Amino acid sequence: MTAIKFDQVSKQYTKGKKLLKEALIEVARFKRAEQFWALKDISLAVEPGEVVGVLGPNGSGKSTLLKLIAGVTEPTTGLVTVKGRIAPLIELGAGFHAELTGRENIYINGSILGLKIKEIDRRLKEIIDFAELVEFIDTPIKHYSSGMYMRLGFSVAIHVDPDILLIDEILAVGDAPFQAKCLRAMNQFKNQEKTMVIVSHASDLLESFCTRGLVIWQGSLAFSGPMTEALKEYRRLLTEQYGNHFNHGYHSHPE
Amino acid sequence: MIFGFIPLVNQWGELIQQLTQREIKARYKQSILGYAWVVLAPLLKLTTLSIVFKYFFKINTGEIPYSLFLFTALVPWTYTANAVSAATSSLIANAALITKIKMPRVIFPISAILVKLVDLGLSTAVLLALMLTMGQPIYWTIIWLPLIFLVQMVMTLGVSLILSALNVFYRDVENLLEVFLMIWMYLSPVIYPPEYVPETWRMVYNLNPMVGIINAYRNTLLYGVAPPWESFGYAILVTAGVFIIGWRYFQKRQAVFADVI
Ligand SMILES: Nc1ncnc2c1ncn2[C@@H]1O[C@H](COP(=O)(O)OP(=O)(O)OP(=O)(O)O)[C@@H](O)[C@H]1O
Ligand SMILES: [Mg+2]
Numbered sequence: 162m163t164a165i166k167f168d169q170v171s172k173q174y175t176k177g178k179k180l181l182k183e184a185l186i187e188v189a190r191f192k193r194a195e196q197f198w199a200l201k202d203i204s205l206a207v208e209p210g211e212v213v214g215v216l217g218p219n220g221s222g223k224s225t226l227l228k229l230i231a232g233v234t235e236p237t238t239g240l241v242t243v244k245g246r247i248a249p250l251i252e253l254g255a256g257f258h259a260e261l262t263g264r265e266n267i268y269i270n271g272s273i274l275g276l277k278i279k280e281i282d283r284r285l286k287e288i289i290d291f292a293e294l295v296e297f298i299d300t301p302i303k304h305y306s307s308g309m310y311m312r313l314g315f316s317v318a319i320h321v322d323p324d325i326l327l328i329d330e331i332l333a334v335g336d337a338p339f340q341a342k343c344l345r346a347m348n349q350f351k352n353q354e355k356t357m358v359i360v361s362h363a364s365d366l367l368e369s370f371c372t373r374g375l376v377i378w379q380g381s382l383a384f385s386g387p388m389t390e391a392l393k394e395y396r397r398l399l400t401e402q403y404g405n406h407f408n409h410g411y412h413s414h415p416e
Numbered sequence: 417m418i419f420g421f422i423p424l425v426n427q428w429g430e431l432i433q434q435l436t437q438r439e440i441k442a443r444y445k446q447s448i449l450g451y452a453w454v455v456l457a458p459l460l461k462l463t464t465l466s467i468v469f470k471y472f473f474k475i476n477t478g479e480i481p482y483s484l485f486l487f488t489a490l491v492p493w494t495y496t497a498n499a500v501s502a503a504t505s506s507l508i509a510n511a512a513l514i515t516k517i518k519m520p521r522v523i524f525p526i527s528a529i530l531v532k533l534v535d536l537g538l539s540t541a542v543l544l545a546l547m548l549t550m551g552q553p554i555y556w557t558i559i560w561l562p563l564i565f566l567v568q569m570v571m572t573l574g575v576s577l578i579l580s581a582l583n584v585f586y587r588d589v590e591n592l593l594e595v596f597l598m599i600w601m602y603l604s605p606v607i608y609p610p611e612y613v614p615e616t617w618r619m620v621y622n623l624n625p626m627v628g629i630i631n632a633y634r635n636t637l638l639y640g641v642a643p644p645w646e647s648f649g650y651a652i653l654v655t656a657g658v659f660i661i662g663w664r665y666f667q668k669r670q671a672v673f674a675d676v677i
Contacts, residue, residue: 174675175675175676180586180587180588181582181586181588181589181592182588184585184586228515228674231516231517231518232518233514233515233516233517233518233674234671234672234674234675235671235672247518249516249517250515250516250517256512256513256515256516256517257512257513258509258510258512258513259512260442261438261442265438268434269431269434269435269438269513270517272430272431272434273431273513273517273519274517275427277430278430278434
């Protein structure tokens with residue numbers, strides 16, 4: 162049974178936000194909003210228990226890929242199928258209501274993910290303890306630092322008993338001890354045969370942790386295979402694009 | 417479409433309940449005065465409007481004291497206006513959740529509308545107190561209230577769905593809202609009796625569902641007669657139309673909320 166399946170998925174975005182008056186002017190001039198493809202014709206299948214690392218330059222479409230998996234956005238064409246409970250997408254500015262306290266946000270997140278209030282009651286202490294936010298749990302989220310946001314987001318995501326965990330370039334915000342804690346939690350996940358998709362520019366982390374690598378290049382899936390191969394392919398593409406000087410210091414051991 | 421509601425409530429009822437309770441608690445925590453205002457603000461409005469329109473404009477409401485006549489309309493109108501206004505900004509206010517977790521987005525406008533029920537409850541209590549002190553009899557026609565209220569809720573939700581979805585795409589909707597609500601209020605018989613509207617315009621005027629709803633409240637609460645079908649019937653039809661359009665539009669657009677919000 163496949164955990165995540167993409168069938169010729171493409172995603173188109175419309176550039177720029179609008180005001181009603183601008184839209185009316187556009188209509189009056191028969192102009193159409195500018196559109197572009199953030200992802201083009203992606204097909205892939207991820208089996209339960211796989212830990213997938215996603216590589217790609219800024220703006221290549223990695224976050225868009227995770228949003229499609231999370232189901233917060235829909236593909237313009239193609240089909241995304243996901244089996245199992247998905248934790249809230251963990252990325253900077255996690256899925257919290259800024260005016261609410263940490264505790265209230267835990268409950269709201271839990272209910273959105275289909276937990277009953279009683280189940281959340283039971284997990285509450287663990288979530289707070291893991292995030293090390295006992296003192297701040299009744300403070301509105303808007304007063305949290307970005308590290309605290311991330312701690313709570315990560316803690317909620319791993320404690321709602323998800324089948325699929327999506328992590329978007331977030332570990333960088335945590336301090337070293339918390340990063341280590343996150344890695345331990347992720348390792349546990351790995352051992353429980355749960356599916357993870359991790360976007361990160363930290364190639365060491367991906368190399369040591371992931372069973373499979375994807376390279377997204379200008380919205381297309383340029384490579385899918387073993388993580389070490391994926392990193393090689395990614396470096397090759399970077400060199401091709403930017404020349405060799407770019408890669409200085411990127412390889413720890415130049416071949 | 418109606419069938420969409422049953423799984424919605426089954427699966428998401430607890431979340432709607434939580435979001436709603438949370439807002440209510442937050443208001444209460446901020447200040448006891450937060451709720452005192454809910455009672456005081458309409459009373460102040462009521463006093464001012466009563467003086468202006470009764471003594472300066474000499475609006476004639478026959479047997480019924482003007483202040484009662486006004487308040488029976490002001491209470492439901494204020495509910496719809498506040499609910500629509502809260503619902504319109506509800507999606508933007510919850511952008512952080514909408515972009516991170518998959519869920520039906522109607523939850524947010526629905527919960528915004530439910531939150532305002534507390535205010536409605538309080539101002540209704542004031543209305544009842546006012547009726548009793550002014551010696552207004554309570555008629556058996558009060559049994560019509562649930563139906564009238566249902567129509568009002570569905571209408572409010574329909575308008576809220578349209579405006580909240582539009583507001584995601586065009587942020588100036590929120591700014592235009594104030595003007596929209598002001599126009600809507602003057603085109604509804606809140607401060608004047610509907611008979612003041614010239615006969616020739618009555619047909620068009622009745623297309624505003626708030627007209628039938630307010631007339632129905634006044635009929636059943638103040639005059640002891642059934643809702644006036646020529647305007648309330650219209651209100652039901654228009655409400656059904658507004659709701660269907662609102663629900664469809666919202667469902668169609670919600671797929672891209674996370675992209676543009
Ligand atoms: N909601 C949106 N509306 C319009 N364009 C968008 C939207 N989200 C992303 N894009 C565009 O889609 C492209 C891919 O964005 P995405 O966020 O997926 O990149 P990324 O690979 O995650 O980059 P980074 O490494 O910087 O996080 C970018 O050009 C971005 O500007
Ligand atoms: Mg990104």
